[in-house]
Amino acid sequence: MKTLVRNILAVVLSLAVFGIVVFDLAIPEEPARVDDSALLAATTGAPNLVSAVYLGARLYDTLFEVLVFTVAVIGVRFYLLRRSSEAPSASIPESHVLQASAQILYPLILILGVYLTCFGHLSPGGGFSGGVVAASGLLLCVMSIGADTVYRRLSGAGIERLEWALPMLIVAACVLPLAFARPALSNLLPVGRAGHLFGSPSILLLNVLIGLKVLIGSWMVLYAFIRHRGEI
Amino acid sequence: MDWLNGTTIAMLLFAIGATALIVRKDLVVKLLALGLVNSSGILFLISIRFRPEMEAPILPTRAGMPIADPLPQALVLSAIVINFAILALSLVFVMLLVERYHSTDCGRIEHAVEVDRAAPESRSAREDESASRQDEEAR
């Protein structure tokens, strides 16, 4: 019974959200014109015009790209982690040089990923590149600690639930402006000083959400490939 | 060297990728060539309206300099990440194929698939037989 209720709720919710977005994809009174760069930066508050375009003017496309990414990650996990294999097996050991240097390097690369994500609206970067760089940092972490340890710690912290929640949060961030009587897919939070870190908080929020999504998705894909040993 | 700009090189890369996709028989190399075709498309989109004096599209720029067009860059940015995800998924399928037919050569796999399709009853009978024999030995 609970499954049925949950399924019905999921269908209704998705239909509602996408119905709102599709039918109320209202043209805002001042559409963000992409060819006038000063106006674009002022409207969204992001000096990085590329971020302003794909998180401000063209947010609809980014929404569906996040969806495609999610579906691809689900596909990879389904096919590779379907039969969970038994206890970790005796594998070829890594060289000590690699292990020691990975232990030093991985926090730096994780911090670089966080920086690229959070400052993506001021300098080159953004959610996509920040998430991918942080995933490579996690890969180095795997080289120093071991894949199963990293997976256990991350799953214990609830990263899989976060992965389910994130697409809903991104869609909510796109749809919530409706509650403030603004058209959907526009700025959720008001624009502040241009050029400041919190100068365009809605773009910052979207960058962080997308960065987290790409990080967790890439980590799942990498872990599935690492874990897949031997014949299926 | 007027012809040595991004668009012509992108077309050349597309040709190389398409040739490798058709000529090489190994499935993994075919996927690599497909990734090359993707990258050539992205290079083409980025370098279409490029002029050497353009600046990067981050706003505090020098006055009077034209700015590179941010729109194709934005479209291409997420395309790169999507390509990665789709590539991972297709690699999964290649791995499944390889583990079923024990070869990455596409000629061999096609031959094995045709053999399976020609005699599906005998293949399933053989599988059942070998599975029951393995169960017996394990016991």
Place this chain on the structure above:
Amino acid sequence: MIARAVLLALLPVIAGVSLFQRRRLSAVIGMGLFSLVLAATYLLHSAPDVAVTEAAIGAALVTVIYVLAIRRTGRLLVVADEVPGLLALEGGEFVGIEVDILDGFARRLGLDLSIQIVPHADVETILLHGEADLGAGGLSCDPPATLHRTRDHLPTALVRLRPRADAPEADARDARCAYPGYFSDLTEVLRRRDPVSITLDMARFLAISRIDLSDCNVDRLSAPRTYAFVAGPRRRDLRDQLNAYLDELEGNGTLDDMIRRHLP
């Protein structure tokens, strides 16, 4: 301007060379290098966002995923312990009877042969976990029921060695048929005259016979044994193919040539 032209001219060269390589691994690494040069090209075309993303994805994640995927495909992975005469590492190359057999077999199947030296006791564990395709290295005992044993290619016998007289008399039904660690540690154990009882097959025994063993108890066990390969649990087809190949080698006399060449 010059840098941009140079990088653009370099791109098709790298792509062309790396996609038409013979080995898969070379192609993958070549394409990783191509992604890096492409990222630099994007940077010089005033697209820094795209450059960062392409560098992180193309050079790091895509290369890692490919290397993880082609780790097992197209290779015949053999785990073995060293046995001089059958499978030994000399000057960086593997030589021996079993190496010749496996090399010809891999070439027949169209795969790359890859041999890994592991302790003798780990061979069965690794095969059971499905990490490798074949086990080799002077295996003379019966493996567990789920592994598949090929036909024999060389007869042998078992010798029990007790370096010190007060070592425990081992059980006659001792299932171990060789020293469980690495073969190269065996000479150390004997030189130190550890109080253990070691069972060895003939090839290993002949290889260590240059050590003075006059004060050790050496018993020859009576049951005749043979060397064979072992295949993993779901690779019955591999075992059948290897059996057919061994039959063919014995039929045209190549097997005897190999034995005469490596074991005088």
